[in-house]
Amino acid sequence: MTPALGKVVLIGAGPGAADLITMRGARILAQADVVLHDALVTEEMLALCPQALKIPVGKRSGQRSTAQAFINEQLVDCARRHELVVRLKGGDPMLFGRADEELQALEAAGIAVEIVPGISTAFAAAAAARQPLTKRGVARSVALFTSSAAPDHPEQTTLPDCDTLVQYMGGREAAATAHKLLALGRSGSTPVIVVENCSRENQQIMRLCLADLAHGLPAMAGPVLVMIGPAMAQR
Missing domain, CATH: 3.40.1010.10 (Tetrapyrrole methylase, N-terminal domain)
Known part of the structure; x- marks a missing residue:
């Protein structure tokens, strides 16, 4: 049986x-x-x-x-x-x-x-930073992406065309993303928020601009999420 x-x-x-x-x-x-x-x-x-x-x-x-x-x-x-x-x-x-x-x-x-289903880190990070991913008259589209690729598959070289970009697992790849966005004409003053260890006791939130992001992030031990776009501007 x-x-x-x-x-x-x-x-x-x-x-x-x-x-x-x-x-x-x-x-x-x-x-x-x-x-x-x-x-x-x-x-x-x-x-x-x-x-x-x-x-x-x-x-x-x-x-x-x-x-x-x-x-x-x-x-x-x-x-x-x-x-x-x-x-x-x-x-x-x-x-x-x-x-x-x-x-x-x-x-x-x-x-x-x-x-x-579970709460995705993008939404938890936006809540932690008290920074909505969308904003009337400023941002009405959001793209969630990662540069990581499956084995034997090339890394994604193009970036989504959206008002707000959210890069998962973005610690090491964030600088390359910033360089691509700057080359595509995004302003160096575009606001960026980086969240490490989202929702945990050791959570860290960093605010910077796209030009600064292009120089890279400091070494971070925990998972990192990067949010880019005008909706990230501090009130």
Whole structure:
């Protein structure tokens, strides 16, 4: 007799603070048998699932990380041995979370999947800086992007054409982005806000302009998000 397959739930942990996870996400997390979690998920967040077997499958830019294919295999294997498996991802699973690859692997194995959205870091960073991403008469379009690329794929060389640009994982790539924008005619005085460790106790917010950003950012240990555009002008 073929054993019953478990269910996998992809949950967005939000930007970092444990109390920014959704109520649904916290409820399912407290019922999980196994939790496969990102490197950016905090210990406070993992405290919400004391009953679960916790498996770190961290992926950090520029550091040694778990291969995505192996994560996919682990998800399928866990679902064959446990009733409820959670894949806990920073931010929202459907935005720069490699959800498509995991969904394909789980669907191919015939495993039921549910997705619980989370607060994306862009929205949490805008809230932390008290700087709306849109503003009447100033900015009515927003683009969320990253320079990171999948293996064997070239890095994205073009930039979105929007009023407000939000670059995820932008610590090391922000200077290159600034140079491209300046070359495209953006003013060097365009406001920029950089948020490190968004929503956490060690959160840092830096205000500068595009010309300054072109010189690079200081070394930052935590995740960095960069917001660029006239809507970032300080009131």
